[in-house]
Amino acid sequence: MIQDTSSMDRPVETARSSRLLLYIGIAAGALLILGVILFPAIRRWMRAETSVDATGLRIATVTRGDLQRDLSVQGRVIASLHPTLFSSGPGIVSLRLKAGAQAKRGDVLATIDSKELQTSLQQARANLASIRAELERQKIVGRQTQLRSQQQVDLLSLRNEAARRALDRNQRMFGEGLSNKADLEAAQDNVRTSQMELDQAKKELDLSRETLSFDVQTREQAFLRQSSVTDDLQKRVDELTIRAPFDGMVAAVMVQDSDAVAANQPIVTIVNLSSLELEIALPEEYGGDTVIGTPATISFNGREYQGKVTAISPEVANSQVAAMVDFVEQPIGLKQNQRLTTRLVFESKKNVLKVARGSFVDAGGGRIAYVVDGQIATRRAITLGASSANEVEVLDGLQAGERIIASDTTAFGDARTVLLR
Incomplete structure (x- = not known):
């Protein structure tokens, strides 16, 4: 007879069940904590339209301060006086100095033996002598002609006076009845004839003077x-x-000794190294902003030297405008064709909102920027103003302390939000 079932009972393993429940609770808690931690990131990821690697991006902070609208370009040192001397005619050149040699004013740099020019000069001198002789001969002929004409006028004047005296005698004699009317009329005709001849001779004298003067002037012009x-x-x-x-110094020699050169062929270039200036090339869009007198800052050997624009080309070549910058105080040690960084200052603005200049300006046309908030960059419309080599003025759309992506944002497309990984 079995009194009860106690002999068949087995103890329940409560400890093992409790540990299992503990493990499940810990796992659930860990998942909950992980979800809480990852929820913002998941939420941002879900909000972003695209994502990019943030390690290659440049982030700039919007600040407030002074801004100088400037331009940085490379300038080439050249001598203010650097003429190239040319051959005035064809011939054989003989060099007297080599490149790099010092020369004083008036020193002979080269000579050219030009038979063609020498012959032309001799012919010109001979022609000049011939024309001078012809001019002098024409003056002598003119004086002779005038003497003959004047003599003819004088003779006719005497004849006219004689005819008038004869007319007076005939008139008195006719009045006294000692002469007939025919003699009187003949005397009157002689006076009129002599007067006509005298008047004609005077006109011919004046005309001959004009003719001779014209001939002399013509030969004088030929002589000149x-x-x-x-x-x-x-x-x-x-x-x-x-x-x-x-x-100065002979900077370059374009020919070899005893070379045959043509007329107007460059021979040597001489420079005055005591007066140097910078030749710069400005982007076309800055040509209108640059005027004579625009201040410039030139960097040389770790120091900055002041200068100013002294000349601007009136034309655009290869989308650039050439200009010259002169030193206010020329530094020691400059060399011909040396390259120096030159900064032109167009405008200075005080206490403006600004941000570092970057590729985002060109990518968005100066109207779009991506504002960074944590790992999300949000597209925002902005308005930019004056710009310098390193900074750009912000007129609207950003606040001081905000951060933006200064790198090229072309890869973002039209995405409104971008996740920065």
């Missing part, structure tokens, strides 16, 4: 014309001896 040709040829012959126009 030939004299000018001769002087020009003499100047060209003198210029066959190429001399230094000032104290």
Whole structure:
């Protein structure tokens, strides 16, 4: 007889069940905590239209301060005086100084033996002498002609006076009845005839004077014309001896000794290194902002030197405008063709909102920026103003302390929000 079932009972393993429940609770708590932690990131990821790697992006902070609208360009050091001397005629060149040699004003740099110019000069001198002789001969002929004409006028004047005296005698004699009317009329005709001949001779004398004066003037003009040709040829012959126009250094020699050169061919370049300036090339869009007198800051050997724009080209070449910058105080040690960084200052603004300049300006046309808030960058419309080499003015759309993506945002497309990974 079995009194009860106690002999069949087995103890329940309560400890094992409790541990299992504990593990499940810990796992659920961990998942809950992880969800709480990851929820903002998941929420941002769900809100973002695209995502990019943030390690390659440049982030800039909007600040308030002074802004200088400027432009930084590379300038080339050149001599203010750097003429290239040319051959005035064809011939054989003989060099007297080599490149790099010092020259004083008036020193002979090269000579050119030009047979063609020498022959032309001799012919011009001969023509000039011939024209001068012809001019003098014409003056002598003119004086002779005038003497003969004047003599004819004097003779006719005497004849006219004699005819008038004869007329007076005939009139008295006719009045006294000692002469007939025919003699009186003949005397009157003689006076009229002699007067006509005298008047005609005087006119011919005046006309001959004008003619002779015209002939002399014509030959004088021919003489002056030939004299000018001769002087020009003499100047060209003198210029066959190429001399230094000032104290300086021979920078370049374009020919070899004993070379045959053509007229107007460059021979040597001489520079005055005591007066140097910078040649710069401005982007076309800055050509209107740059005027003579625009201040410039030139960097050389770790120091900054002041300068100003002294000349601006009136034309655009290859989308650039050439300009010259002169030093206020020329630094020591400058060399020809040395490259220096030059900053032109167009405008200074005080206490403006500004941000570092970057590729975002070109990518968005200066109207779009992505404002960074944590790991999300939000597209925002902005308005930019004056710009410098490193900064750009913010007129609207951003506040001081906000951060934006200064890098190129073209890859973002039209995304309104971007996740920064």
